[in-house]
Amino acid sequence: xxxxxxxxxxxxxxxxxxxxxxxxxxxxxxxxxxxxxxxxxxxxxxxxxxxxxxxxxxxxxxxxxxxxxxxxxxxxxxxxxxxxxxxxxxxxxxxxxxxxxxxxxxxxxxxxxxxxxxxxxx
Amino acid sequence: xxxxxxxxxxxxxxxxxxxxxxxxxxxxxxxxxxxxxxxxxxxxxxxxxxxxxxxxxxxxxxxxxxxxxxxxxxxxxxxxxxxxxxxxxxxxxxxxxxxxxxxxxxx
Numbered sequence: 001x002x003x004x005x006x007x008x009x010x011x012x013x014x015x016x017x018x019x020x021x022x023x024x025x026x027x028x029x030x031x032x033x034x035x036x037x038x039x040x041x042x043x044x045x046x047x048x049x050x051x052x053x054x055x056x057x058x059x060x061x062x063x064x065x066x067x068x069x070x071x072x073x074x075x076x077x078x079x080x081x082x083x084x085x086x087x088x089x090x091x092x093x094x095x096x097x098x099x100x101x102x103x104x105x106x107x108x109x110x111x112x113x114x115x116x117x118x119x120x121x122x
Numbered sequence: 123x124x125x126x127x128x129x130x131x132x133x134x135x136x137x138x139x140x141x142x143x144x145x146x147x148x149x150x151x152x153x154x155x156x157x158x159x160x161x162x163x164x165x166x167x168x169x170x171x172x173x174x175x176x177x178x179x180x181x182x183x184x185x186x187x188x189x190x191x192x193x194x195x196x197x198x199x200x201x202x203x204x205x206x207x208x209x210x211x212x213x214x215x216x217x218x219x220x221x222x223x224x225x226x227x228x229x
Contacts, residue, residue: 107213
């Protein structure tokens with residue numbers, strides 16, 4: 001059974017760096033074709049893709065946020081970590097990690113975590 | 123970045139009605155399009171991939187079609203449990219981009 005769970009601070013101050021961890025089970029990120037992504041959703045707004053890491057450790061980022069984002073994996077811990085620098089109140093959102101479909105494109109997300117609400121406020 | 127324009131932003135329909143949502147890409151995305159359902163307070167759920175392929179376990183009342191820049195998502199007979207917001211997402215070109223969402227309500 002595939003599960004993903006996001007963890008990290010619920011509240012960060014403006015200008016701080018956010019570090020979110022996606023801990024997963026039921027699959028290996030070393031398996032060919034497997035990808036894990038981060039997607040966020042501000043309250044009442046649409047989904048926004050942030051970053052993706054694949055089984056080969058290739059990394060891809062949102063155009064508008066790429067200077068602030070870093071995605072990495074720790075295969076031994078079954079974790080994917082996202083860091084976002086220089087947090088601002090507009091970054092207040094629920095942050096989701098998700099895994100790609102089995103046997104398909106890296107870019108369709110079949111399994112999702114429950115989401116982690118991050119509020120940016122002083 | 124490819125822009126995804128989804129319409130309408132919201133709709134209200136009766137149980138049993140046919141519901142149609144459209145998604146237009148700013149350039150040809152060659153059917154590299156997914157549709158998701160998101161119920162209130164929950165994570166999105168993948169319903170359709172590659173524009174028209176139904177994800178395993180998804181009811182057959184959901185379908186997708188389209189090509190080039192224009193795509194359609196259809197619920198053939200709206201059920202109360204279909205109340206949700208629906209999103210399209212293109213994966214022809216990175217960065218991945220989502221439509222603005224369509225909130226579906228029961229009349």
